[in-house]
Amino acid sequence: MLPILYSFRRCPYAIRARLALCQAGVAVALREVVLSRKPAEMLAASPAGTVPVLQLASGEVIAQSLDIMRWALVQRDTDSWLARGDTPEQRALMATCDGAFKHALDRYKYAERHPERSAQAWRDGAVACLIQPLEQRLTQAAQLGGDQPGLADATIFPFVRQFAAVDAAWWTASPWIATRRWHDHWSGSALMAACMPKLAPWQPGAPVTVFPP
Numbered sequence: 001m002l003p004i005l006y007s008f009r010r011c012p013y014a015i016r017a018r019l020a021l022c023q024a025g026v027a028v029a030l031r032e033v034v035l036s037r038k039p040a041e042m043l044a045a046s047p048a049g050t051v052p053v054l055q056l057a058s059g060e061v062i063a064q065s066l067d068i069m070r071w072a073l074v075q076r077d078t079d080s081w082l083a084r085g086d087t088p089e090q091r092a093l094m095a096t097c098d099g100a101f102k103h104a105l106d107r108y109k110y111a112e113r114h115p116e117r118s119a120q121a122w123r124d125g126a127v128a129c130l131i132q133p134l135e136q137r138l139t140q141a142a143q144l145g146g147d148q149p150g151l152a153d154a155t156i157f158p159f160v161r162q163f164a165a166v167d168a169a170w171w172t173a174s175p176w177i178a179t180r181r182w183h184d185h186w187s188g189s190a191l192m193a194a195c196m197p198k199l200a201p202w203q204p205g206a207p208v209t210v211f212p213p
């Protein structure tokens with residue numbers, strides 16, 4: 001029996017999990033979830049109700065995206081994503097991504113719900129905590145750990161993708177040239193294309209969708 005991945009196509013946490021599964025070539029049964037109608041099977045496995053959720057054949061459940069990435073890459077890491085992308089410095093960038101950057105990103109994206117600051121102020125905060133440090137690193141090398149991609153790139157990229165999409169015209173004209181190049185590389189990659197299948201929401205009895213395809 002294949003492990004089951006409950007996932008939501010556009011969720012950045014789910015995208016990073018699918019990127020690592022795809023990179024590792026570890027097959028799962030992919031179940032697309034509608035967040036407003038989470039399947040009872042998913043909630044039984046992980047009452048927290050966030051995606052992604054990976055349910056192994058043993059019954060073990062992995063409910064954090066980074067843990068799913070590591071679980072996949074430990075099995076097969078031909079391009080050394082773990083060795084290249086899991087240094088203390090890159091761990092700090094990943095923590096900033098999931099912490100301060102995600103906080104500012106959510107408020108920049110839904111600024112009307114957070115009127116205590118302007119959208120631009122939320123965006124400035126996001127730039128200061130993550131985009132500037134990324135730019136500094138990516139000016140020196142194409143990826144965060146050197147010339148080749150690693151865990152940190154795949155972990156952070158889906159969130160920068162979301163950030164860039166909030167105001168695409170601003171992003172395209174922004175001074176973050178190296179980060180934009182890195183973003184465009186990942187956006188246009190074969191890996192990313194393979195990770196974004198459009199699926200109907202899963203329901204009990206539906207045929208198995210094997211991922212990666």
Ligand SMILES: N[C@@H](CCC(=O)N[C@@H](CS)C(=O)NCC(=O)O)C(=O)O
Binds near residue numbers: 011
């Ligand atoms: N720490 C979790 C966070 C996952 C998360 O928050 N996912 C969002 C979707 S992007 C979610 O499922 N939110 C619950 C909801 O919207 O009901 C992880 O890394 O997997």
